[in-house]
Amino acid sequence: MKTSLQVPFPMSTSLQDNVNWVQQKLGKSPDIHYRPLEIGIYPDTNNIALFYIEGLANYDILNEHISKPLQSTHENESFWQQDVCFHDLLCQAITISDLSFSSEGNDVIAALLAGNTVLIADGYNEAIIAGTAGWEKRSIEEPQTQTVVRGPKEGFTEDIRTNTSLLRRKIRSPDLRFISMRIGRYTQTEVIVTYLEGIANPDVVKEALQRLERIDTDSILESGYIEEYIEDVTYSPFPTIMNSERPDAVAAGLLEGQIAILVDGTPFVLQAPVTFFRFLQSSEDYYQRFDIASFIRFIRYLSFFVSMLLPSLYIAITTFHQEMLPTTLLISLAAQREGVPFPAIVEAFLMEITFEVLREAGVRMPRVIGSAISIVGALVLGQASVQAGLVSAAMVIIVSFTAISNFVTPAVNMAVAARLIRFGLMLLAGTFGLFGILTGCMAVLIHLVSLRSFGVPYLTPVAPLVLSRLNDTFIRIPRWLTFMRPLSKGNRMRQTRYDKPSPPKEDR
Incomplete structure (x- = not known):
């Protein structure tokens, strides 16, 4: 089933046709502002339509970088008499660096709904999209569900750009990758898959992208929606995808070979693949x-x-x-x-x-x-x-x-x-006593052994047994003894060999 936004509409060279189409698609909502402008000296080609949505577009950016520059150049005839087409002159007058163009009506509507300002000039079938998105958002605060005594006190917010910046601050590497897509026919929710190139398993990254691309639904309102669509096992009480609102925890997972999935509108970031033992560990374990x-x-x-x-x-x-x-x-x-x-x-x-x-x-x-x-x-x-x-x-x-x-x-x-x-x-226990408890525990253990998280056995490194990875499962060994990454298939070496620290020997 396709929505009206998915029906292609090529932009027309007629300004009035474009304005009518945009207004028809968006309705007569009071928060959608339409402003006709007359800029330039050519009466047949200087009509402009400006669209923006109240509450989504940043008024300061809109006024300082679009309205004022256009007003200041309105009376400057020499500016508009340059040997350049009117569309290019219009782009020169706007002082926003984030400018893009589109001749597809659906892209224009999507940009407008994302908080951008759209300018349509008469005689041109290509709209100018100015990046003016800026709405009220919650400031960075301490996470409510994963508090620590020692460690960073900052948590993710509902704004996905803030969340990506928090990860960039933790991992200042050019190998940090972000792959963006939009899911939800009506919500058009931005979803970003992030991983470290050379550390994350390429097969896991490919599988995650394929699972996300297969999602065809009308709405994604929280990362829990995504989790149910992409998890390996649905009918299990045990989670096979981890969620966190701590940037340090997600950054640590990326450095171990995990991928992270950020969803716009929620502070909870998904992490995969994950094992059973990871759910019983805390970020604070590595700060003490x-x-x-x-x-x-x-x-x-x-x-x-x-x-x-x-x-x-x-x-x-x-x-x-x-x-x-x-x-x-x-x-x-x-x-x-x-x-x-x-x-x-x-x-x-x-x-x-x-x-x-x-x-x-x-x-x-x-x-x-x-x-x-x-x-x-x-x-x-x-x-x-x-x-x-x-x-x-x-x-x-x-x-x-x-x-x-x-x-x-x-x-x-x-x-x-x-x-x-x-x-x-x-x-x-009430039916069979200790024999019933033993039977139930065996059933739970068999179920745990059968689980996978993006192909990784759920009880790794216990089943299958990997002795080299047991050093950070039940206990935490000293940091200077941690050499290998637990999930990486490529760059598994975390650090060089490090001798045990010892006090300096006194001269005798």
């Missing part, structure tokens, strides 16, 4: 000492498995395998559950769903009261539920610690995957 970063990374892995397995283990042990508990603890748990009318699995589902509701309410409520509702709601509901005998105190502790552990995961989409799998494992 390696031993501290390795310890914190171990805490993240532990918290991830706790958030996925702890409720199901509690259900299985208290329901089927009480003999695994010490006698004192077993008596304490039995005393707590004496007045609870529900089995452990119902109790766990009740508490987990209640906490998910509180979490969602805290996110959707205004920020001023959102955190208060989450904290007070959890405390009040938890205490009241225990006093009413609906749940045991141990279950409140289990669910609370599970939720806290889930927040430790740096990537939100991976934390959501753990939450979804948790419910399935709880159901298996």
Whole structure:
């Protein structure tokens, strides 16, 4: 299905025909400004139509570099009597360096909708497009979803040009490539694929461009749209494409051999290919000492498995395998559950769903009261539920610690995957006990091994096992020992061999 903008329309030499066509396509919207001008000394060829859209075009640029220069040369007869065609003289009068020309009406409309100013002269079938785009945009601020204690405090914005400049500031190399395209029949959203020439795998770049070019839809409003169209596996709780609003994280990924996809209108940039272990790493790991970063990374892995397995283990042990508990603890748990009318699995589902509701309410409520509702709601509901005998105190502790552990995961989409799998494992634990948990974990592991991210195995470098790449998976080795790039197929050498630093020897 084609929109009206996709039907070719060659520009006419008649100014009125061109004006009528533009006004017909854009309608009588009050934000679209049309201004007829009479410039020059030739009455038959000096009529000009000027179009721009209020709010998209920069008024300062429009006035200083188009309106004023044309007005100042209007009375200068010698300027317009030069032995040059009127169209070229018009371009000389405009003092904007970003000038382009088009004889295709659809290109003119697209440029106008992008914030540019269009000038159409009578007698010429080629419009002048002046780069005057400039609208209100959010300033560079600290990322809201990926905060760090130590590291850069700047994040991407909704303006794609600001985002490309942030990457240019991080990687000042001529090998940094940007490939632009527009996707969406109505939105015409600009999408940019960026990578480092010589480091990124050319096959991955080619595959990404092919997947993007196959997208034929009416709108792209956020990078999440793109992610669903190009990801390797759709029916999986595990993400195979990473998103980030941190320029330093995206720059680090490009230096490792990833590609990045920037979408106009969103601060979240997509990164691929990616492995499972990358979602449990943070930019801050590389800004701290390696031993501290390795310890914190171990805490993240532990918290991830706790958030996925702890409720199901509690259900299985208290329901089927009480003999695994010490006698004192077993008596304490039995005393707590004496007045609870529900089995452990119902109790766990009740508490987990209640906490998910509180979490969602805290996110959707205004920020001023959102955190208060989450904290007070959890405390009040938890205490009241225990006093009413609906749940045991141990279950409140289990669910609370599970939720806290889930927040430790740096990537939100991976934390959501753990939450979804948790419910399935709880159901298996309540039905088959520890055998059900083992079966569920084996199914998850088989699924993880089968996943690919742009052809890269999801569990690399563990499955398939690549010993040389394990040094930055579970722990972080010192920077001076990091020689190889994990994803690059070309320039894999990150740095030259570096001897371990040592204090100077004292002369004796």
